Amino acid sequence: KAGVTQTPRYLIKTRGQQVTLSCSPISGHRSVSWYQQTPGQGLQFLFEYFSETQRNKGNFPGRFSGRQFSNSRSEMNVSTLELGDSALYLCASSMDRGIYNEQFFGPGTRLTVL
Amino acid sequence: QKEVEQNSGPLSVPEGAIASLNCTYSDRGSQSFFWYRQYSGKSPELIMSIYSNGDKEDGRFTAQLNKASQYVSLLIRDSQPSDSATYLCAVNLYLGFKTIFGAGTRLFVKA
Numbered sequence: 001k002a003g004v005t006q007t008p009r010y011l012i013k014t015r016g017q018q019v020t021l022s023c024s025p026i027s028g029h030r031s032v033s034w035y036q037q038t039p040g041q042g043l044q045f046l047f048e049y050f051s052e053t054q055r056n057k058g059n060f061p062g063r064f065s066g067r068q069f070s071n072s073r074s075e076m077n078v079s080t081l082e083l084g085d086s087a088l089y090l091c092a093s094s095m096d097r098g099i100y101n102e103q104f105f106g107p108g109t110r111l112t113v114l
Numbered sequence: 115q116k117e118v119e120q121n122s123g124p125l126s127v128p129e130g131a132i133a134s135l136n137c138t139y140s141d142r143g144s145q146s147f148f149w150y151r152q153y154s155g156k157s158p159e160l161i162m163s164i165y166s167n168g169d170k171e172d173g174r175f176t177a178q179l180n181k182a183s184q185y186v187s188l189l190i191r192d193s194q195p196s197d198s199a200t201y202l203c204a205v206n207l208y209l210g211f212k213t214i215f216g217a218g219t220r221l222f223v224k225a
Contacts, residue, residue: 031211033212035215043202045212045213048211048212050211055211056212090157099145099146101146102148102160102163103148103160103213106157107156107157108157
């Protein structure tokens with residue numbers, strides 16, 4: 001079974017631009033979560049989607065948004081990029097079987113904002 | 115108080131020893147607990163999940179959960195240099211559709 005895939009793997013943008021990252025979950029997984037990882041803050045929860053609905057959101061500004069499609073693929077968008085948005089963005093998928101919510105991560109997208 | 119706390123380390127153990135990694139969490143209603151291993155430059159990899167009090171063993175790894183003390187631990191027996199990585203403790207909040215990660219403990223296994 002193929003794992004979680006994320007595209008692109010690397011991105012370089014300049015301040016003020018916007019970026020869209022894509023995540024394809026493991027086949028059969030309907031829950032997709034997004035995380036930001038930086039050396040200083042660790043893994044921070046961005047948002048979680050299930051059946052095209054955002055069920056929870058972390059403490060990030062409105063510049064960070066996401067969506068999920070009917071095939072469970074998900075995208076996240078960051079508008080008006082800031083230098084502090086440079087990070088590894090990770091997507092994780094799970095089957096969402098109640099409390100048995102094991103998440104599996106994709107390889108991540110490394111975003112550099114200049 | 116952070117929702118999930120781990121000793122950042124680094125924790126250094128000799129090859130063949132037992133490495134003990136600890137984690138505490140603040141949400142008493144938490145139901146699901148996970149340990150991930152992350153090598154430098156890679157994404158986290160799930161190595162253990164535990165849902166009820168007690169021990170759960172998988173090969174050289176043992177996860178221990180004590181909900182009354184809000185404490186989760188991971189033991190790595192016969193530690194190998196290839197176990198050198200950052201270990202992340204993760205807690206799924208009760209019905210919150212949200213998993214909170216600790217900052218991670220860096221483990222070094224010396225050959």
